[in-house]
Amino acid sequence: MRTDSPLKASPRTIVIWTLVALVSAAGWSVLALSRGEEVSAAWMVAAALGSYAIAYRFYAKFIAHKVLKVDGTRATPAERLNNGIDFHPTDRRVLLGHHFAAIAGAGPLVGPVLAAQMGYLPGTIWIIVGVIFAGAVQDMVVLFFSTRRDGRSLGQMAREEIGPFGGAAALLAAFAIMIVLLGVLALVVVNALAQSPWGTFSIAMTVPIALLMGFYLRVLRPGRVAEVSLIGVALLLFALIAGRWVAESSWAGTFTLAPSTLVVWLVAYGFIASILPVWMLLAPRDYLSTFMKIGTIVLLALGVVIALPTLRMDGVTDFASQGDGPVFAGSLFPFVFITIACGALSGFHSLISSGTTPKMIQKETQVRVIGYGSMLMESSVAVMALIAASVIDPGLYFAMNAPAGVIGDTVQNASQVVGGWGYRISPEDLAAAAKNVEESSLLSRTGGAPTLAVGVSEIFSQVTGGGLRAFWYHFAIMFEALFILTALDAGTRVGRFMLQDTLGNLYKPFRDVSWKPGLVITSGIVCGLWGYFLWVGVHEPLGGINQLFPVFGISNQLLAAVALAVCTTLLVKSGRLRWAWVTGIPLLWDATVTLTASWQKVFSSDPRVGFFEQRSVYQDGIDRGEVIAPAKNMDDMHTIVTNSTVDGVLTAVLALLIVIVIADATRVCVRHVRRPALSSLSEAPYVESRIVAPAGLIPTGQEKKEARDAVGAEPRG
Amino acid sequence: MRSALNRAVRGVRWYVRELTDESAYDRYAAYLRENRPGAEVPSRREFERMRTDRQEADPRQGFRCC
Numbered sequence: 200m201r202t203d204s205p206l207k208a209s210p211r212t213i214v215i216w217t218l219v220a221l222v223s224a225a226g227w228s229v230l231a232l233s234r235g236e237e238v239s240a241a242w243m244v245a246a247a248l249g250s251y252a253i254a255y256r257f258y259a260k261f262i263a264h265k266v267l268k269v270d271g272t273r274a275t276p277a278e279r280l281n282n283g284i285d286f287h288p289t290d291r292r293v294l295l296g297h298h299f300a301a302i303a304g305a306g307p308l309v310g311p312v313l314a315a316q317m318g319y320l321p322g323t324i325w326i327i328v329g330v331i332f333a334g335a336v337q338d339m340v341v342l343f344f345s346t347r348r349d350g351r352s353l354g355q356m357a358r359e360e361i362g363p364f365g366g367a368a369a370l371l372a373a374f375a376i377m378i379v380l381l382g383v384l385a386l387v388v389v390n391a392l393a394q395s396p397w398g399t400f401s402i403a404m405t406v407p408i409a410l411l412m413g414f415y416l417r418v419l420r421p422g423r424v425a426e427v428s429l430i431g432v433a434l435l436l437f438a439l440i441a442g443r444w445v446a447e448s449s450w451a452g453t454f455t456l457a458p459s460t461l462v463v464w465l466v467a468y469g470f471i472a473s474i475l476p477v478w479m480l481l482a483p484r485d486y487l488s489t490f491m492k493i494g495t496i497v498l499l500a501l502g503v504v505i506a507l508p509t510l511r512m513d514g515v516t517d518f519a520s521q522g523d524g525p526v527f528a529g530s531l532f533p534f535v536f537i538t539i540a541c542g543a544l545s546g547f548h549s550l551i552s553s554g555t556t557p558k559m560i561q562k563e564t565q566v567r568v569i570g571y572g573s574m575l576m577e578s579s580v581a582v583m584a585l586i587a588a589s590v591i592d593p594g595l596y597f598a599m600n601a602p603a604g605v606i607g608d609t610v611q612n613a614s615q616v617v618g619g620w621g622y623r624i625s626p627e628d629l630a631a632a633a634k635n636v637e638e639s640s641l642l643s644r645t646g647g648a649p650t651l652a653v654g655v656s657e658i659f660s661q662v663t664g665g666g667l668r669a670f671w672y673h674f675a676i677m678f679e680a681l682f683i684l685t686a687l688d689a690g691t692r693v694g695r696f697m698l699q700d701t702l703g704n705l706y707k708p709f710r711d712v713s714w715k716p717g718l719v720i721t722s723g724i725v726c727g728l729w730g731y732f733l734w735v736g737v738h739e740p741l742g743g744i745n746q747l748f749p750v751f752g753i754s755n756q757l758l759a760a761v762a763l764a765v766c767t768t769l770l771v772k773s774g775r776l777r778w779a780w781v782t783g784i785p786l787l788w789d790a791t792v793t794l795t796a797s798w799q800k801v802f803s804s805d806p807r808v809g810f811f812e813q814r815s816v817y818q819d820g821i822d823r824g825e826v827i828a829p830a831k832n833m834d835d836m837h838t839i840v841t842n843s844t845v846d847g848v849l850t851a852v853l854a855l856l857i858v859i860v861i862a863d864a865t866r867v868c869v870r871h872v873r874r875p876a877l878s879s880l881s882e883a884p885y886v887e888s889r890i891v892a893p894a895g896l897i898p899t900g901q902e903k904k905e906a907r908d909a910v911g912a913e914p915r916g
Numbered sequence: 917m918r919s920a921l922n923r924a925v926r927g928v929r930w931y932v933r934e935l936t937d938e939s940a941y942d943r944y945a946a947y948l949r950e951n952r953p954g955a956e957v958p959s960r961r962e963f964e965r966m967r968t969d970r971q972e973a974d975p976r977q978g979f980r981c982c
Contacts, residue, residue, distance in 0.1 A: 712972075
């Protein structure tokens with residue numbers, strides 16, 4: 200591929216990149232060709248890192264210079280609108296950290312774990328190929344266009360560039376997606392903490408710790424974030440250790456909570472936290488979870504590289520083709536591609552790329568390192584999660600991730616059912632696995648977090664010795680639950696903000712975000728909505744994750760379709776028609792995958808997949824007065840009928856909204872191609888930049904020289 | 917050797933302060949002094965309050981992904 204460099208590639212460069220390509224190719228070959236034997240995770244790491252390096256060096260560079268034509272002389276919003284607070288030019292290395300911390304959360308850790316039911320290979324391919332050609336491209340292009348528009352949000356861009364109709368559909372979709380997201384994330388927490396006094400205690404302790412930190416920052420020493428975060432993390436680790444004592448003491452009963460009790464606690468937490476001032480809980484929790492997130496990801500990366508564990512899961516399982524997997528139903532296409540969202544392609548990132556980051560970026564040329572680069576980093580987190588899920592015994596994996604309705608609630612029964620799928624694990628081994636991490640049971644701990652935690656404890660204890668296994672398990676649980684709880688609070692606030700804005704059209708005072716009654720009402724509505732899905736998920740006889748995760752995956756990927764549609768429209772309208780395929784092809788792929796999945800979830804005649812078929816099967820059962828397993832009684836039967844109807848309608852509505860957005864975007868593109876004069880482009884006018892800053896992480900010789908010249912020319916003051 | 921170590925420590929300290937936005941106040945104060953010479957520079961306490969109030973008013977600021 201041609202690059203922009205005026206010089207021909209030096210022999211050294213050619214040798215280096217040939218080596219990178221060879222290492223990566225070797226990794227891919229081993230992963231793809233080995234059948235039946237155990238493969239070292241080192242090959243997966245090699246395949247991933249090699250592919251990322253090549254993609255970053257060649258494809259991202261091509262997009263930046265040929266497609267977007269990033270202009271280093273053009274001032275960014277951070278420079279033009281600098282107000283010292285939210286608009287200010289930020290060092291690229293700092294912004295990379297900010298952006299990465301903002302995009303990476305529970306998503307890349309949960310999806311790959313669930314997708315491992317089809318084997319590690321489909322997930323690996325999608326995570327790596329998906330990020331290179333779709334996810335990272337989306338993040339970078341959205342960031343670029345938002346930077347050219349003073350940091351406009353995705354919703355605003357959709358309204359301005361596509362039209363009010365498409366814009367409204369995009370906004371409604373974003374709200375629905377937020378609700379489903381919060382419901383499913385909360386469900387992950389409930390499944391991880393239910394019947395676990397150790398986990399519940401340490402998570403409960405995060406609330407007083409955060410309050411203390413909030414008080415410290417507000418009253419004692421305002422703004423000293425680093426020191427208060429250190430104190431917080433130390434207290435957090437202490438709470439984690441204390442969790443074991445509590446679990447072994449007479450208090451254990453108090454913190455052993457049933458799933459339905461946890462639901463009430465979580466909804467109450469979400470509601471109260473979201474109406475408290477930001478400084479009390481949200482801000483300090485955010486510092487804590489960011490610290491823990493970055494720390495744990497670094498630890499996990501070190502653990503994987505040092506231990507280089509062996510993958511015990513099959514490359515491709517039979518569930519991939521038969522579509523009858525216990526974790527989620529449906530075959531490889533399209534369901535792997537919606538189950539793994541974050542890490543490969545995540546619509547939510549477009550909200551960050553068109554939110555805070557474009558207001559802080561120093562140079563247009565840095566969209567490559569910030570947008571594309573940090574998405575590659577998130578993708579590597581997803582690869583690590585997949586490794587963690589694949590190093591545990593496959594029998595244990597399926598016993599942990601199959602709904603209770605399928606495998607029953609005894610280790611004997613579970614061992615038998617899992618054995619029937621071809622994965623041998625004895626009841627004693629299942630019981631021992633739970634005992635090793637000091638949990639009463641690991642059966643049907645669906646949602647991904649407990650499985651990841653077992654995988655993480657396996658990898659870490661290969662480094663630190665088996666004595667710390669239970670500690671690492673609860674460390675991983677605490678780390679995931681910590682930022683999911685923060686996300687519940689922050690997400691409720693964002694949902695509330697959208698609702699306040701909409702209700703403000705009907706009744707003016709709602710628009711005033713500090714109007715207390717409005718605040719309480721809208722917070723209550725948002726919590727009620729996601730709380731409904733949480734409640735349903737916990738009581739779903741068919742398994743909450745099994746039923747709801749596909750809806751979550753579909754909604755996240757539909758948001759990506761909106762973002763990619765906006766990007767493609769902008770490429771067309773800004774005279775880059777010949778490059779429109781750069782986001783157009785990912786859009787086509789994403790729309791195909793997601794709409795196929797929606798179609799199957801709505802219309803499939805397989806009751807495990809299609810919501811309405813499911814509904815009619817159980818409704819017929821009710822009419823005949825017959826109870827169909829896994830329902831245990833008529834109440835369960837009615838629950839299934841109601842839930843299937845809600846899920847089916849929701850999926851259909853989401854799909855319809857996105858079809859509207861894509862159709863509207865296509866209309867605008869076609870009109871522009873036919874009569875360019877009719878379309879308007881709301882790009883901020885060119886202003887020359889006076890900042891000198893490198894484009895990539897490591898400055899080139901040329902950039903260093905420019906920096907020296909700039910310092911020399913500037914009057915000292 | 918010693919100066920290299922010093923530089924490394926300073927670099928880490930700078931990065932942590934920037935990443936946690938602990939440096940936000942210094943940045944704002946510097947910005948005001950440079951661009952609005954007449955304006956009064958708020959105390960750190962006032963500034964941090966203003967910052968959380970802004971986040972309160974628009975929760976999309978600093979929103980994090982799943």
